[in-house]
Amino acid sequence: MKGVVVKFTGIWYQVYIYEKNLELEARLKGIFRAEGSRDTNPIAVGDIVSIETELGDYVISEIEPRKNYVIRQSPKRKAMRHIIAANIDLAVVVGAIKKPRTSTGFIDRFLVSTEAYRIPTMILINKVDDLREKDRTILNDWINTYSKIGYTVLCTSTITGEGIEELKQIIANKRILFSGHSGVGKSSLLNELDPSLNLKIGDISKVHEKGMHTTTFSEMFRLKAYHAEIIDTPGIKEFGILHTEEYELKDFFREFTPYLNQCKFHNCLHLNEPDCKVIEAIRSGHISPWRYGNYLGIIEDIREQAKSWELKKRDWIKR
Numbered sequence: 001m002k003g004v005v006v007k008f009t010g011i012w013y014q015v016y017i018y019e020k021n022l023e024l025e026a027r028l029k030g031i032f033r034a035e036g037s038r039d040t041n042p043i044a045v046g047d048i049v050s051i052e053t054e055l056g057d058y059v060i061s062e063i064e065p066r067k068n069y070v071i072r073q074s075p076k077r078k079a080m081r082h083i084i085a086a087n088i089d090l091a092v093v094v095g096a097i098k099k100p101r102t103s104t105g106f107i108d109r110f111l112v113s114t115e116a117y118r119i120p121t122m123i124l125i126n127k128v129d130d131l132r133e134k135d136r137t138i139l140n141d142w143i144n145t146y147s148k149i150g151y152t153v154l155c156t157s158t159i160t161g162e163g164i165e166e167l168k169q170i171i172a173n174k175r176i177l178f179s180g181h182s183g184v185g186k187s188s189l190l191n192e193l194d195p196s197l198n199l200k201i202g203d204i205s206k207v208h209e210k211g212m213h214t215t216t217f218s219e220m221f222r223l224k225a226y227h228a229e230i231i232d233t234p235g236i237k238e239f240g241i242l243h244t245e246e247y248e249l250k251d252f253f254r255e256f257t258p259y260l261n262q263c264k265f266h267n268c269l270h271l272n273e274p275d276c277k278v279i280e281a282i283r284s285g286h287i288s289p290w291r292y293g294n295y296l297g298i299i300e301d302i303r304e305q306a307k308s309w310e311l312k313k314r315d316w317i318k319r
Helices: 031-035 104-116 135-149 164-171 186-193 246-252 254-260 277-283 289-318
Strands: 002-008 013-017 022-028 048-054 057-064 071-073 081-086 090-096 121-126 151-155 175-180 219-223 227-230
Touching: 013 048, 022 048, 048 081, 071 104, 081 135, 090 104, 104 121, 104 246, 104 289, 121 135, 121 186, 121 277, 135 151, 151 164, 164 186, 175 186, 186 227, 246 254, 254 277, 277 289
Parallel strands: 022 057, 090 121, 090 175, 121 151, 175 227
Antiparallel strands: 002 013, 002 048, 002 219, 013 022, 048 057, 071 081, 219 227
């Protein structure tokens, strides 16, 4: 039998068998534990797998090649990667201007990961019903900046209903990943799309204005009314970039593209090189300064990872 992984609880995988309209529990065959040494989770929600029986249990014996996947650095094992979801038609990074505030650094790190695997991505700004004038200024800046470089930005509110009908049209006939910080309203949006899900809604910490975790494991929900599958993820605090070289990063910032072949040096990193057309575009207002600031932040992260890896190699050699 073949099916799609819809949930992983740490030991057992929930697998949905389309042909039989059946959901069953399966464990992982031992071979994957050896093969998946780079990954904290060798099989992810969205993976298409083969199921067989072994000693009375269902076991996952094979995984089909993925068309794409979204990864991030494992928060606990920095040298490892964590696969958030696989085989996605659309990735949606859900954010908010406040309560809790999503940083553009988080959004841009998510976009780098999806750009690397050519996954269509939308930016969804939720909770837009309760914004002051200064918040609206920030929101408009985000909309203008991301729309200008080709990203769809959708503003939503489960209180007023803003953007919900448009979201329903966008998700139809797709497998979609919803990802973002805890508290930005992913569960509320899913309940709005399909009230029968009745997902638990988290509270916002009054002290730190951050979301409290309600989703423990990634899970795929089938929304029959829209012929859609939504993968909801636990709230992500940080989105670490892994296995990206600093010279590759420029290719994942769309607004850099028109200037890449115009710099004086073909290997320009757009940091402080002379006659850098990207830096000139920033100074002339054609590239967002804060997007460039996030680019510099990711470069710094990549270099710190390289230093850490080099120190580990030296330590192994000494042993």
